[in-house]
Amino acid sequence: MIGQGVLRECLLDPEISHVLSVGRSSAGLQNDKLRELVCKDLFQLDPIKPLFSGYDACFFCLGVSSTGMSESDYSHVTFELTIYIARILVQLNPGMTFIYISGMGADSTEKGRTMWARVKGKTENALLGLPFKAAYMFRPGLIQPMHGIKSKTKSYRIMYAIMSPIIPILTAAFPKYATTTEKLGRAMINAAKKGAPNPIVETRDINALSN
Numbered sequence: 001m002i003g004q005g006v007l008r009e010c011l012l013d014p015e016i017s018h019v020l021s022v023g024r025s026s027a028g029l030q031n032d033k034l035r036e037l038v039c040k041d042l043f044q045l046d047p048i049k050p051l052f053s054g055y056d057a058c059f060f061c062l063g064v065s066s067t068g069m070s071e072s073d074y075s076h077v078t079f080e081l082t083i084y085i086a087r088i089l090v091q092l093n094p095g096m097t098f099i100y101i102s103g104m105g106a107d108s109t110e111k112g113r114t115m116w117a118r119v120k121g122k123t124e125n126a127l128l129g130l131p132f133k134a135a136y137m138f139r140p141g142l143i144q145p146m147h148g149i150k151s152k153t154k155s156y157r158i159m160y161a162i163m164s165p166i167i168p169i170l171t172a173a174f175p176k177y178a179t180t181t182e183k184l185g186r187a188m189i190n191a192a193k194k195g196a197p198n199p200i201v202e203t204r205d206i207n208a209l210s211n
Contacts, residue, residue, distance in 0.1 A: 001143065001145055001149055001150065001181060002061045002101050002140070002143065002181065002184060002185075003021075003023070003027075003059075003061035003062070004027065004149045004150075004181070005145070005146070005147075005149055005180075005181030005182060005184055005185040006059045006061060006181075006184065006185035006188050006189070007019065007021060007027060007029070007034075007185075008147060008149070008181075008182075008185060009182065009185030009186050009188075009189055010033075010059075010185070010189065011029070011031050011033055011034060013189055015193070016033065016189070017033065018033055018035070019031075019033050019034050019035070020035050020036075020037060020051070020052070020055065021034060021035070021036045021037070022036075022037045022039065022042075023036075023037075023038065023039070023042075023062070024038065024039065024040060024042065025038060026038055037051065042062075042081055042085065043081060043084060045084075045085065045088060046088075049088055049092065050092075052088060052089055052092055052093070053092040053093065054092075054093070055089075055093055055096060056093075056095070056096060056097065056192065057096060057097045057098070057099065057192035058086075058089055058096060058097075058098050058099065059099050059101075059188050059192075060082060060085070060086070060098065060099065060100045060101060061101045062081070062082075063077075063078065063101060064077050064078070066078075066115060066116035066119075071115050071118075071119065074115065074116065074119055075119050075122075078116075078119050078120065078123055079119055079122055079123045079126070082100065082123050082126075082127070083123070083126050083127070086098060086126075086127055086130055086132075087130065089132075090130050090131055090132050094131060094132070094133065095133045096132055096133060097132065097133055097134045097135070097136070097191070097192045097195075098127060098130070098132045098134070098135045098136075099135075099136045099138060099188050099191060099192060100123070100124065100127055100135070100136070100137050100138065101138050101140070102120045102123070102124055102137045102138060102139045103116070103117075103120055103139055103140065104139045104140060104141040104177070104202070104203060105117050105139075106120035106121045106124060106137070106139055107120070107121035108121045108124060108125065108200075109121065110122045110125065124137040124200070128199055134195060134199075135199060136191050136196050136199055136200075136201050137199060137200050137201065138184070138187070138188065138191075138201045138206060139200065139201065139202050139203065140179055140184055140203055140206060141176075141177040141178055141179070141203045142167070142170060142171070142177055142178040142179075143178070143179055143180065143181060143184060144167040144168060144170075144171045144178065144179070144180040144181065145180075145181050146180050146181050146182045147181070147182065149181050175203070175204055175207045176202075176203055176204045177203055178203065179203055179206050179207050179210075182210075183206065183207055183210035184206055184210070186209075186210040186211075187201070187205075187206045187207070187208075187209035187210040190209050190210065191209055196209060
C-alpha cells in the first residue's frame with residue numbers, strides 16, 4: 001500500500017526523471033518514467049546488480065504482517081532481505097539516500113517484548129550503520145489509503161473498509177498518529193531531496209515533511 005502511494009507521487013513529481021520499481025509482481029501502471037523489474041525471488045539479485053546502479057534514492061516499502069509468523073521467518077523477510085538489498089545498493093550507489101518504511105513502535109533497543117518491533121528495530125540499526133549518503137527510518141502509524149490505493153493484506157483491507165468513515169477525521173485531528181499514503185509519499189521524496197531533521201522519522205515528522 002505504501003509502495004503504491006510513493007510510486008504515484010514519484011511519477012507525478014516533475015523533478016524525478018526515472019523510477020525503477022522492483023517487486024514480486026507488477027504494479028500494473030504505464031508511464032514513460034517507469035521501468036518495472038519483477039523478481040519472484042528477491043534474494044537472487046546478484047546476477048542483475050548492474051541494473052541498480054545510478055540511482056539517487058531507494059524507497060524501501062516491502063514488508064509483511066507478522067501475524068502468524070515465527071520470529072525467524074519474520075526476520076528472514078524483514079531483516080535479512082532488507083539488508084541484503086541495501087548492501088547491494090550502497091556498494092553501487094554510495095551517494096544514495098535510503099528510506100526504510102518501519103513502523104510506529106519499532107524497538108531500537110532490540111530487547112523489547114514485541115517480536116515485530118524488535119526485528120524492525122534491528123533492521124533500522126543495521127541500515128543506519130551502512131555508509132549511505134543518508135538513511136531515514138520512517139515510522140508511520142495509521143495510514144489513510146488515497147486515490148484508490150488498497151493494501152494487499154486482507155486483514156488490513158477489512159480494517160480500512162470498516163474505519164474508512166472516520167480515518168480522515170483521525171488523520172486531521174491526530175497528526176502525531178495518522179497520515180495518508182499521499183503525505184507519506186511526498187515526505188519520502190522530500191527527505192530524499194532535502195534531507196530530514198533526524199534519522200528516525202515519526203508520523204508527526206512525516207506530515208511536516210510532506211509540505
